[in-house]
Structures are given as C-alpha cells and as structure tokens.
Amino acid sequence: xxxxxxxxxTQALEEGTLTRKELKNLMQRSDKPALIRLxxxxxxxxxxxSLVWLSLxxxxxxxxxxxxxxxxxxxxxLQHECCHYTAFKTRWLNDLAGNVCGLIIMLPNRFFRYEHCxxxxxxxxxxxxxEMIELPANLAGYLFYISSIPYWKAKFSELWRHSLGRISEDxxxxxxxxxxxxxxxxxxLMAAFYICLFILCIAFQFWYPLWFWFLPVVLGEPxxxxxxxxxxxxxxxxxxxxxxxxxxxxxxPFQFLAWNMxxxxxxxxxxxxxxxxxPELNKKLSNHIYTEPRGYLGAHIDIVSQLTGRKPRxxxxxxxxxxxxxxxxxxx
Amino acid sequence: MQDxxxxxxxxxxxxxxxxxxxxxxxxxxxxxxDTDRGVSVSAAQCTHAGANLCDGYFDGQFIECPLHxxxxxxxxxxxxxxxxxxxxxxxxxxxxxGKVQIKL
Numbered sequence: 117x118x119x120x121x122x123x124x125x126t127q128a129l130e131e132g133t134l135t136r137k138e139l140k141n142l143m144q145r146s147d148k149p150a151l152i153r154l155x156x157x158x159x160x161x162x163x164x165x166s167l168v169w170l171s172l173x174x175x176x177x178x179x180x181x182x183x184x185x186x187x188x189x190x191x192x193x194l195q196h197e198c199c200h201y202t203a204f205k206t207r208w209l210n211d212l213a214g215n216v217c218g219l220i221i222m223l224p225n226r227f228f229r230y231e232h233c234x235x236x237x238x239x240x241x242x243x244x245x246x247e248m249i250e251l252p253a254n255l256a257g258y259l260f261y262i263s264s265i266p267y268w269k270a271k272f273s274e275l276w277r278h279s280l281g282r283i284s285e286d287x288x289x290x291x292x293x294x295x296x297x298x299x300x301x302x303x304x305l306m307a308a309f310y311i312c313l314f315i316l317c318i319a320f321q322f323w324y325p326l327w328f329w330f331l332p333v334v335l336g337e338p339x340x341x342x343x344x345x346x347x348x349x350x351x352x353x354x355x356x357x358x359x360x361x362x363x364x365x366x367x368x369p370f371q372f373l374a375w376n377m378x379x380x381x382x383x384x385x386x387x388x389x390x391x392x393x394x395p396e397l398n399k400k401l402s403n404h405i406y407t408e409p410r411g412y413l414g415a416h417i418d419i420v421s422q423l424t425g426r427k428p429r430x431x432x433x434x435x436x437x438x439x440x441x442x443x444x445x446x447x448x
Numbered sequence: 449m450q451d452x453x454x455x456x457x458x459x460x461x462x463x464x465x466x467x468x469x470x471x472x473x474x475x476x477x478x479x480x481x482d483t484d485r486g487v488s489v490s491a492a493q494c495t496h497a498g499a500n501l502c503d504g505y506f507d508g509q510f511i512e513c514p515l516h517x518x519x520x521x522x523x524x525x526x527x528x529x530x531x532x533x534x535x536x537x538x539x540x541x542x543x544x545x546g547k548v549q550i551k552l
Contacts, residue, residue, distance in 0.1 A: 123499045123515045136503075140467060143505045201517045207529070226530070233516040233531045237497050292533050388505045388514045 124357040125386045133404050139386065142393045142400075145205035149392035150197075153375070154213075157194075161187055168328055178335075181327065185336020188329070190373040191217040192340055197375050199229040202390035219309065221333060222271055224302045226295070227278065227287075234290035236387055240348050240360035242431075246290060249349050251431050255423055261345070264337040278303030346415035347380045350422055351406065352430050357384050359406055363398070366411040378412075381405035454542065454549040457489070463548070468511055468522070470502035473550070478539065480548055481522040484508045488523045489541040489550050495527070495534040 128134050164184040171180040197203040198214030211225070218225040231246050238244035252258040260266065277284060281300050283291060291299055317325055352359045361381040371378055379394040382401055389397050398407075408414045421427040457473045463482050470492060471478045477492035479501045490511075492500050499515035506512070511522045518532030525536035539550040 123503065125503050125514050126500050129503060136464075139503065140464075145505070145507075201512070201529075207519075230531055233497075236515055292531065294533050295530065386514065388512060388517060 124384060125388075127357075128385055128401070128404070134386075134400055138400060139389075142386070142389045142397055144393075145202070145390055146392070147204045147206055147209065149390075150203045150209075150213075153372070154194075156372075157187075165328055168332070172327065177327070181332040182335045184328065185332035185334070186339050187336070187373065188220060188333050189336040189340040190375075191220045192223065193373065193375040193377050195221070195223060195225065195228065196232070196377060197391050199225065199232050200387050202388065203375070219306060220329070222275065222306070222310075224275070224278070224299070224306055226302050227274070227291070227299050230291045230295065230299075236384065239355070239357070239384060240351060240353050241355060242353055246286070249345055251349055251419070251429060252423060255420070258420065258423055262338050262341050264334070264341050267337065267341055268334075275303050275307055279307045342416065343374070343412060345419060346408070346412050350415070350419040350430055357381065358404055361406070362415055363405055363407040364411045364415055365407060365409050370412070381407070453551055454544065455552050456544075456547045456549055458548050460487075460543060460546050460548060463487070466506075466508055468502050468504070468506045470500070474552075478550070479511065479522075480541075481506065481511065483522050485523050487541060487543060487548055489539040489548065490520070490522070490525055491537040491539075494518065494532065495536060496532045501536075 125134075125139065129136060129139065161184075164180070164187050167180040168177065168184050171177045194203060195214050195217035198210040198217065201207055201210045203213060204210050214225040214229075217223075218228065235245055235247035238246070240248060242248065242250070249261065252261055278300055283296050283299065287299070313325060317323060346362060346364055348361055351362050354360055361384045363381040364378045366374070366378045376391045376394040377383060379398050382389070382394050382397045382405065385401055385405065386397060408418065410417065418427070422429045455473065457478060458469065458471045458480060463469045463480060466482050469480045469482070471480050471489075477500065479490050479492040481488045481490070490501070492502050494501055494513040494515065496513065496518050497515055499513050501511050501513060501520070504512045504514040506522065509522065510519050510528060512519050513532065516531050517529075518527070519529035520526065520532060520536045521528055525538040527533055527535050539552070541548060541550045543549070
C-alpha cells in the first residue's frame with residue numbers, strides 16, 4: 117500500500133482555500149475548448165509554415181523557421197495537458213493528441229507521462245524530482261541550458277536507450293515493471309518513423325521536413341527551455357506548493373501557446389483542473405501561490421539575480437529541503 | 449447475525465449526488481461513489497502514490513486520481529489507466545434503511 121500523502125489539492129480543501137463544490141466545478145471536462153484552440157492552432161501553423169515557404173531560398177528563412185519553431189515546440193504544452201487527460205474530455209483524444217505532439221517534438225508520450233507523474237509527486241525535491249532543472253552554477257551554465265544542448269543530449273540518449281530495450285535505474289524509479297515493454301515499443305516506433313523519414317528524404321531529395329519541421333524545432337527549443345525554467349528554477353527546493361512553483365502573468369499570445377500553463381502553480385495545486393479552467397482557478401488561489409507579475413522576463417531576472425549574487429541562491433541553506441522520500445510502492 | 453457485520457457509514461441524503469463522497473469510518477478513509485450503477489465504496493487512497501481519490505474527477509463510472517490522473521473503475525476497483533496498475537480495495541456495500549452500509 118502506498119503511503120498516505122497530503123496532495124496540494126487536499127491541503128487546499130482542508131485549509132478552506134477552495135470548497136469541494138468549487139473544485140468539482142473547475143474539474144469539469146469538455147472537448148470543445150481544446151478543439152477550438154486546436155483549430156486556431158492549425159491556422160497559426162499554416163501561417164508560420166507559409167512564412168517559411170515564402171522565405172525559402174532567402175536569408176529570411178532563418179527568422180521564419182524560428183517563428184515556426186516557437187509554435188512547434190509549444191506542442192509540448194498540449195502534450196503536457198494531454199498527459200494529464202485534461203485537454204479533452206474524451207480520454208482517447210488526449211492519447212491521440214499527446215502521441216502526435218510527442219512525435220513532433222521527439223518526446224515519447226507514455227514515457228513522458230510516467231516521468232511527469234513523478235515530477236508532480238516530488239516537485240522541486242533535489243534528487244527525487246525527475247524533471248527538475250537545477251539552478252545553474254553560473255551564467256555560463258544558464259546559457260548552456262537554454263542552448264538546449266543538454267536537453268537534446270538527454271532526449272536522444274533516452275530514445276536510443278529505450279529503442280535498444282534498456283530501462284535505466286533512474287527510469288525504474290517511476291516506470292512500473294509492467295510498462296517496460298510499452299516504453300521500449302513506443303521508443304522503437306518513434307525511432308523507426310524518424311529513420312524511415314530520413315531515408316525517404318535522402319532517397320527523394322525531399323528536404324521540406326528539414327525546413328518546416330526539424331530545423332524549426334531545433335531553433336525554437338531554446339525558447340521552450342527558457343519557458344520551462346520559469347516554472348520552478350529559482351524557487352525554494354521544498355515540497356510546499358505555495359512557494360516551490362512559479363506562475364507567470366504573460367501576454368495573451370504566450371498564454372495561448374502555453375495552453376494556459378503559465379498558471380503553473382495553479383496546475384500543480386490541482387492537476388485535474390483542465391487548462392481552460394486554470395484562469396478561474398488562478399482567481400481562487402491568487403493569494404496562496406507565488407505569481408511573477410513581470411512574467412517570463414521577470415522570472416529570468418529573478419534567476420539571473422541569484423546567479424550573479426544579487427539575491428541569495430535558493431539552493432543554499434535550505435532546511436528540510438530533502439524531507440520527501442521516494443516510496444517503494446511507486447512502481448510496484 | 450449476518451447483519452451484525454454490516455456497518456453504517458453515511459446517510460444516503462448526505463452523499464454528493466453523482467459524485468464521490470469522503471467518509472471516515474473507524475479510522476479508515478473511504479470513498480463512497482454515487483455511480484451510474486448505484487452506490488459503491490472503496491478505500492480512499494490511490495494505490496499508486498497515495499493521493500485521496502475523493503478529491504479527484506468522477507464521471508459517474510470512473511474515478512480519476514487528483515495527483516496523476518490514473519483511472520479506476522469505481523464499481524469494481526479495476527485499474528484502468530496509467531500510472532495505476534493495482535486495483536482499488538473495494539468494500540462490499542448496500543443501502544439499508546436510508547444509510548450506506550459496508551461489510552467489515
């Protein structure tokens with residue numbers, strides 16, 4: 117039996133931050149908001165793809181691919197929502213969209229789901245949180261992370277390892293034994309798809325996937341790395357959800373691209389609340405969570421201030437920071 | 449004699465309609481579901497990471513864990529979707545004289 121845990125939402129209910137009725141209302145699912153957003157999303161992709169098309173053969177190709185890339189890497193936001201089954205009411209639509217998004221950004225959906233579940237269990241706990249981005253040691257480390265080099269290295273290693281049928285000791289911390297075969301299968305399927313596409317591109321000298329997909333994703337990924345940093349980096353390394361996660365007030369375009377995931381602390385409080393209800397949840401929790409009013413830029417000012425000594429680093433002298441211990445039952 | 453092992457846990461009118469109601473009986477945390485097929489009772493704790501299922505999303509048939517969105521059949525306890533792999537502990541239950549009872 118798993119240990120009894122006090123989840124953020126149970127804590128919120130016990131503290132009276134939310135009533136049970138309010139929570140249940142916010143949890144209500146619907147396919148409509150996601151389908152509408154997805155339709156606009158497709159129009160947006162058509163526009164950015166047109167920009168790439170019109171700039172082929174000119175120096176404008178680079179900025180056009182970057183813009184295309186910024187949209188493409190935000191498929192992570194939809195995949196993330198799908199992995200919580202909160203994008204669509206219809207559960208299989210979440211699986212379908214999550215897998216398509218995963219293919220676009222090379223993030224196997226099933227594995228991501230397990231990894232992300234673990235992140236929600238051990239948020240911001242060093243050596244426990246599998247998705248934790250540590251506060252870099254210095255500015256060079258900060259820029260290196262944003263370059264996405266370490267990210268791609270980790271993702272290619274992961275795909276390679278799983279394709280070879282290997283589940284690492286770290287993976288075993290959060291992937292149930294019964295799911296090893298699924299993880300290997302989806303990695304092989306994804307790798308086979310990329311390899312076949314690559315061979316076809318060479319065989320037919322067909323390079324559109326390069327200009328419209330792969331290079332834009334590589335160019336756009338630093339934006340996603342920078343956004344992902346704003347969620348927890350520089351926040352206290354403790355299990356208290358009131359302070360270990362950062363929400364960001366951002367402009368409408370970024371909120372649209374992020375599927376409202378800029379309300380990140382709200383999401384961690386109640387991950388069963390769908391993206392379309394997060395702005396409403398934000399109103400309920402605004403006095404109980406940490407919100408960066410200056411948005412992504414403000415979050416990075418906070419992070420850089422810690423790296424340059426203008427503010428104390430959060431990873432120094434943190435009493436009780438490692439109080440959460442992994443339960444053996446997680447993967448039994 | 450048979451009735452001696454049935455225990456009252458909550459009055460029917462106190463149940464959240466078409467939802468899951470948290471009940472504590474003799475130190476045991478229970479989830480009481482008003483499902484499409486009638487009332488059922490399980491242990492409130494998710495078998496994956498221990499979250500309280502009463503705070504999860506319930507659609508009348510399946511209960512979703514509030515922490516990781518794993519899915520259980522609220523009538524049978526069957527684990528239906530990752531990351532949960534172990535079934536919920538279910539309690540035999542019945543409605544009797546306006547109350548929900550479980551067999552202990």
